[in-house]
Amino acid sequence: MRAARREDVIANIVIWSIAIAIIALLSVLLAYLLVRGVRYIDIGFLVKPPEVIRAGGGVGPLIFNSFYLLVLSMLITLPLGVGAGVYLSEYARQNEFTRAIRLSTQALSSLPSIVVGLFGLLVFVNATGWGYSLMAGALALTMLNLPVVVSITEQSIRAVPKDFREASLALGATTWETVWNVVLPSALPGILTGAIIAAGRAFGEAAALLYTSGMSSPPLDFTDWNPAHPISPLNPFRPAETLAVHIYKINSEGLLPDLRRIADGSAAILVLVVLAFDLLSRYLVTRLVNKT
Amino acid sequence: MNLRKRLYRDRLARTMLMVCASILILAIVAIFFFVSSKGLATFIVNGISPVEFFTESRWLPDRPAAEGGPVIGILPFVVGSVCVCSLAVLISSVFSVGAAVFMAEISPVFGQRILRGAMELFVGIPSVVYGWTGLSILVPFIRNHLGGLGFSWLAGSLVLSVMILPTITSVSLDALRSLPTDLKEASLALGATRWQTIRYALLPAARPGIATAIVLGLARAFGEALAVQMVVGNKKVIPHSVLDQTITLTSGITMEMGHSIMGSLWNNALWSMALVLMLISLLFIVIINKLSKGSAYR
Numbered sequence A: 001m002r003a004a005r006r007e008d009v010i011a012n013i014v015i016w017s018i019a020i021a022i023i024a025l026l027s028v029l030l031a032y033l034l035v036r037g038v039r040y041i042d043i044g045f046l047v048k049p050p051e052v053i054r055a056g057g058g059v060g061p062l063i064f065n066s067f068y069l070l071v072l073s074m075l076i077t078l079p080l081g082v083g084a085g086v087y088l089s090e091y092a093r094q095n096e097f098t099r100a101i102r103l104s105t106q107a108l109s110s111l112p113s114i115v116v117g118l119f120g121l122l123v124f125v126n127a128t129g130w131g132y133s134l135m136a137g138a139l140a141l142t143m144l145n146l147p148v149v150v151s152i153t154e155q156s157i158r159a160v161p162k163d164f165r166e167a168s169l170a171l172g173a174t175t176w177e178t179v180w181n182v183v184l185p186s187a188l189p190g191i192l193t194g195a196i197i198a199a200g201r202a203f204g205e206a207a208a209l210l211y212t213s214g215m216s217s218p219p220l221d222f223t224d225w226n227p228a229h230p231i232s233p234l235n236p237f238r239p240a241e242t243l244a245v246h247i248y249k250i251n252s253e254g255l256l257p258d259l260r261r262i263a264d265g266s267a268a269i270l271v272l273v274v275l276a277f278d279l280l281s282r283y284l285v286t287r288l289v290n291k292t
Numbered sequence B: 001m002n003l004r005k006r007l008y009r010d011r012l013a014r015t016m017l018m019v020c021a022s023i024l025i026l027a028i029v030a031i032f033f034f035v036s037s038k039g040l041a042t043f044i045v046n047g048i049s050p051v052e053f054f055t056e057s058r059w060l061p062d063r064p065a066a067e068g069g070p071v072i073g074i075l076p077f078v079v080g081s082v083c084v085c086s087l088a089v090l091i092s093s094v095f096s097v098g099a100a101v102f103m104a105e106i107s108p109v110f111g112q113r114i115l116r117g118a119m120e121l122f123v124g125i126p127s128v129v130y131g132w133t134g135l136s137i138l139v140p141f142i143r144n145h146l147g148g149l150g151f152s153w154l155a156g157s158l159v160l161s162v163m164i165l166p167t168i169t170s171v172s173l174d175a176l177r178s179l180p181t182d183l184k185e186a187s188l189a190l191g192a193t194r195w196q197t198i199r200y201a202l203l204p205a206a207r208p209g210i211a212t213a214i215v216l217g218l219a220r221a222f223g224e225a226l227a228v229q230m231v232v233g234n235k236k237v238i239p240h241s242v243l244d245q246t247i248t249l250t251s252g253i254t255m256e257m258g259h260s261i262m263g264s265l266w267n268n269a270l271w272s273m274a275l276v277l278m279l280i281s282l283l284f285i286v287i288i289n290k291l292s293k294g295s296a297y298r
Helices: A002-038 A043-047 A060-091 A096-110 A113-127 A136-157 A160-168 A175-206 A243-253 A259-291 B003-044 B051-056 B074-107 B108-124 B127-145 B152-175 B181-189 B193-207 B208-222 B226-231 B247-254 B265-292
Strands: none
Touching: A002 B074, A002 B108, A002 B127, A002 B152, A002 B193, A043 B193, A060 A096, A060 A136, A060 A175, A096 A136, A096 A160, A096 A175, A096 B208, A096 B247, A096 B265, A113 A136, A113 B003, A113 B208, A113 B265, A136 A160, A136 A175, A136 B003, A136 B074, A160 A175, A175 B003, A175 B127, A243 A259, A243 B127, A243 B181, A243 B226, B003 B193, B003 B265, B051 B074, B051 B152, B074 B108, B074 B193, B074 B208, B074 B247, B108 B152, B127 B152, B127 B226, B127 B265, B152 B208, B152 B226, B181 B193, B193 B208, B193 B247, B208 B247, B208 B265, B226 B247, B247 B265
């Protein structure tokens, strides 16, 4: 009996230590990344274009590319993903087609991102003739993020109480009117959380982008906002190196004399953006949940 | 709006949503088709024997025919992936299952508030940031304190073990939470301590779920490319110790795809490696589905 109690105490200590060790690891990791990186972040770093072999470059266009790619990919991912999620939760019957969709979602979510990137190289870069381009990168990111958005949408729509739907249908609304006016608004906090998770993944992804949006950008003219011009930042068919890809690229080339500065600063920016996304999703969820 | 128009819109919406869902099927079929057609070219067009492909330990895809011809063997990549990922899963499982038990049984409040948030942040940190941290702290640390070059199997496994921590933890936690409370109450009523209840009642009952969690972690580790590539050293030999350099399937593909010309044997062989990687990830899905079918708590 006493042995059992002693064992209980020891196990308790071990499990508490594991939990504390994990928190400590995260704190040290974030503190290290931020303390080392933030000191390099100044206006020059944030606006100057990157250098290839000389010191003193910045990451300005790369930050723009990361955000622009994020927006492009979300414009494609969200309608498709939310649509598929609505279909699965509201319309799908128990049949082979539904089973095929579920299996595909699962398979897609477990594919290595480098494989998705290579598929993008074959289809979105070569077969379409676009070459390395933001659009190819956005489509590759869509393939990575669709399963996330689909399953989170489905979950949050299933959590909407049945009474809501029945009340709407009883008033004579069609299925679609019920979905659009009643179900989707109630499921919005969940769907938004899914969208922010997908956005965070898109911002930090690099493996799927190396061979789709490419590892270099043309010199950009930030006064030209016509998306049809080749050096306009908005042109979706130009190559674009993102911040995450840049960290990988400068390390694999090893040519930059101030590699440490650029990599530490870029990593800190990535971490800050991830933290901001995380806070935003928490804020939105508590706000929207309290409102309804 | 009249009724006919409303019903028409209803049907239209239904069709559009069905199209959205069908795109998922289309995507996976297209990936499967294109990667297979490129990946099989090594064997069909270039005539490399599949047995040699998997068992040969030399990778010399650009050696001219005069010097013995190209030699294509992916054994070092496969062994490297298996070594790096299994050690990562071994390390991560202990911490993840511990964390899941902590959140489910020991301190749900502290666990919910802090540990869950920590896991979300671990998921959010981009893989290149993990790679860069590994490269700038872990590699020099291993070089100075344990020996070798620092770029090593161990460095790869440690970086991966942190990256798969949230996956294994959250799936194990779901498994523990879905257990009926009767189980715990019965065990405690028999006079078992909390630890005895966890050890002899809860963990065994949650075993299929925890196994699923570990397989998911393994799948994620196998597919991770850049973080691993940055710290394992990428030497195409089979490692003999955890301090040796090694290479994985993903890091090999990442590094060499840009240097080889589309359609060449070298390039085709890289696509075959991608095909192997894809088949491994599908195999993991089959295992996971088998596990969850047999998960009926008895």
